[in-house]
Each structure stands twice: as C-alpha cells, then as structure tokens.
Amino acid sequence: MAFALGSRAIAAGYRLAAFDQVGSTNTEAMARAREGERGSMWFVTSEQTAGKGRRQRAWIAPRGNLASSILEVMDVPPATAATLGFAAGLALESALQKLSLEANMRRASSDPLKFLLKWPNDVLAGRQKLAGILLEAEVVADNRLAVVVGIGTNVVAAPEGTPTPATSLAALGVHVGAEELFTALSDAWVEFRGIWDNGRGFAEIRRLWLARAAGLGEPVAIQTGATTIAGTFDTIDETGCLIVRTAEGKHLPIAAGEVYFGSAASVGAA
Structure with a gap:
C-alpha cells in the first residue's frame, strides 16, 4: 500500500511528498520551504534514519513506523505558531481513535484503548509514549513563517530506554499500517488545523486538548x-x-x- 492523502486533505488542497526512506521528514520539509515551497504539503516515510525529537534526541523510525511532517507557511508570530502543536496532538489522537475501533471491539471484556495528550507534544497510550511531535519554524524569503510540524508514531516498533516508557500500535493490538494511519491523520489535520485557524481558535483547541490531557489534576x-x-x-x-x-x-x-x-x-x- 502506498502513502496517500485522505479525501478531505485532497479537497483542501494539500499535497504529498512520500519517500521510501529519508533522513528526516522535518529536514526535507524545511529545505523545501527555503527553496520557495509555500505548502500546505506533507512529507512522509515509513523509514526515517536521521530524525530528531525534542531536545535534539534522535528519533529513528524503523521500517513500518510512521514519520510525517506537515509544512504550513503563515503570517503569524512564532509564539502563536508554537500552539499549533496542540492541534497536531488532537489530530493524531482523533486518527488513532478512529483506527483503534476494531482493536477495542476485541478488548470488549477489558478496558478500551485510550489515547492521551501529554504536555507539551506527546501522545500516550495509557502511561506509555506512542508518538512525539516536534515543531520547527523559520522566517522565509517573503517574511512569512515556515512552520514544520513533525509527527512520529510507533506503528510496528517502539524504542527502548526512553525517559517515558514507549509502546507501539502493534504491541497494543492495533494492526494498521503506517500508510493507513497517515491517510486518517491527513484528514484529521484538516479538521484541527481549521479549528486552530492561525491561532484565532486556540481557545477551542485548548478546551479539546484539556479534555484529553494526561495527568490533569495529578x-x-x-x-x-x-x-x-x-x-x-x-x-x-x-x-x-x-x-x-x-x-x-x-x-x-x-x-x-x-x-x-x-x-x-x-x-x-x-
């Protein structure tokens, strides 16, 4: 199965660059922005060899995991752009909930899978890290802000020795491919990017995010x-x-x- 945008993403005018293997989807996206690409455009692979997470940690996606980055070029201050990460978490959580329905039916006698959002930019399954989100921003030639939102999800494998113990969809009994997850994510992104609305809708994003927040009140x-x-x-x-x-x-x-x-x-x- 090849990577493909969802119908909602296609209708909204998003474009896609898919790679069999790449060093970093974030690096590819920002390089395109420097060359004049103005998005909105996804960069995606199921094998990333030189990615990075927060605090310059390595984020390697072995074949079968999902490394994806969305490039958006906008007229907003960097502090406003930083809040786009909360919309990204909501988009991924929404896609994961959609794709985990079958697994939850099989778990009918136990607690259903629940995905939570950990401040600032992680997605958890229970108390284990399933995905990480990294935002990078740079002013480009026309004085607009190129914002790259990298979203890395453990589909078939999870790293060991991480500060927060990690898991994968496969380990949770959710048997979907990186390509299927990306299609759902691309459509969910359109929804939550639209709610965020260049920061004008952050109050609603904040409300939705807090409803799914890990550790709230703890x-x-x-x-x-x-x-x-x-x-x-x-x-x-x-x-x-x-x-x-x-x-x-x-x-x-x-x-x-x-x-x-x-x-x-x-x-x-x-």
Whole structure:
C-alpha cells in the first residue's frame, strides 16, 4: 500500500511528498520551504534514519513506523505558531481513535484503548509514549513563517530506554499500517488545523486538548535544566504554558521542560 492523502486533505488542497526512506521528514520539509515551497504539503516515510525529537534526541523510525511532517507557511508570530502543536496532538489522537475501533471491539471484556495528550507534544497510550511531535519554524524569503510540524508514531516498533516508557500500535493490538494511519491523520489535520485557524481558535483547541490531557489534576514535576518545579498540573493557559499549582497555592507557568506525572513525579523531583 502506498502513502496517500485522505479525501478531505485532497479537497483542501494539500499535497504529498512520500519517500521510501529519508533522513528526516522535518529536514526535507524545511529545505523545501527555503527553496520557495509555500505548502500546505506533507512529507512522509515509513523509514526515517536521521530524525530528531525534542531536545535534539534522535528519533529513528524503523521500517513500518510512521514519520510525517506537515509544512504550513503563515503570517503569524512564532509564539502563536508554537500552539499549533496542540492541534497536531488532537489530530493524531482523533486518527488513532478512529483506527483503534476494531482493536477495542476485541478488548470488549477489558478496558478500551485510550489515547492521551501529554504536555507539551506527546501522545500516550495509557502511561506509555506512542508518538512525539516536534515543531520547527523559520522566517522565509517573503517574511512569512515556515512552520514544520513533525509527527512520529510507533506503528510496528517502539524504542527502548526512553525517559517515558514507549509502546507501539502493534504491541497494543492495533494492526494498521503506517500508510493507513497517515491517510486518517491527513484528514484529521484538516479538521484541527481549521479549528486552530492561525491561532484565532486556540481557545477551542485548548478546551479539546484539556479534555484529553494526561495527568490533569495529578502531582507533576517539571525539570528545566538544574531546576525542578513540583506541584499539581492545574491547566494550560491561553499561550499553551503548563500551569503548576504549588503546595503554597501559587500558579506557575512553565514554557518548557521534562514532565513527570503521578508516581513518576517523585522520581523527576529526585
């Protein structure tokens, strides 16, 4: 099966560059933007050899996993563009829910699969990481902002030794291919990109994201460099910052950091 856009993505004018193997779909997308490509365009492969995740960690997609990046060129400030990651998480969660229906029918006697969104840009299955999202932005020649949203999903295999234990769709009993997942993702992207509306619809994206948030109301520890902030995950604010409620009742906004929830919060704080 070859990679293909969904019908909704095609109708919305999206285009696709698919690779049998590539170093990094994010790198390919940004290189095209520098050369004058103005999107909206997907870059996708089922084998990525030199990708990266947050904090410059390697993100290698062995054959069968999904590495995908969407290039959007827009007239928004970088701080606004950063909130597009929340729409990306919602799009992937929606596609995963759609494709996991059959697996959930087989799990009728047990808890159904539930996908959660971990701040800032991960998708979890239970407490295990299933996907990661990486945003990169660069001003291009016409003074517009080229935004690349990379979405890497563990379809057939998951890495070991990650800060958050990882899993794959295959391990969860969801037997779909990277190509099928991408088609569903491309259509879901149109929906949530439309709701986000260059940042004007972030209030609705925020509401939808919080309804699917991992660890909301639970103990949380955030490591930022040598500093650890502990408290309760209270909400995210109108800029996408995580709000921690401390034991003293203060509400602290966190813009970036490694997040540990629940029992792991004490590990992160150690």
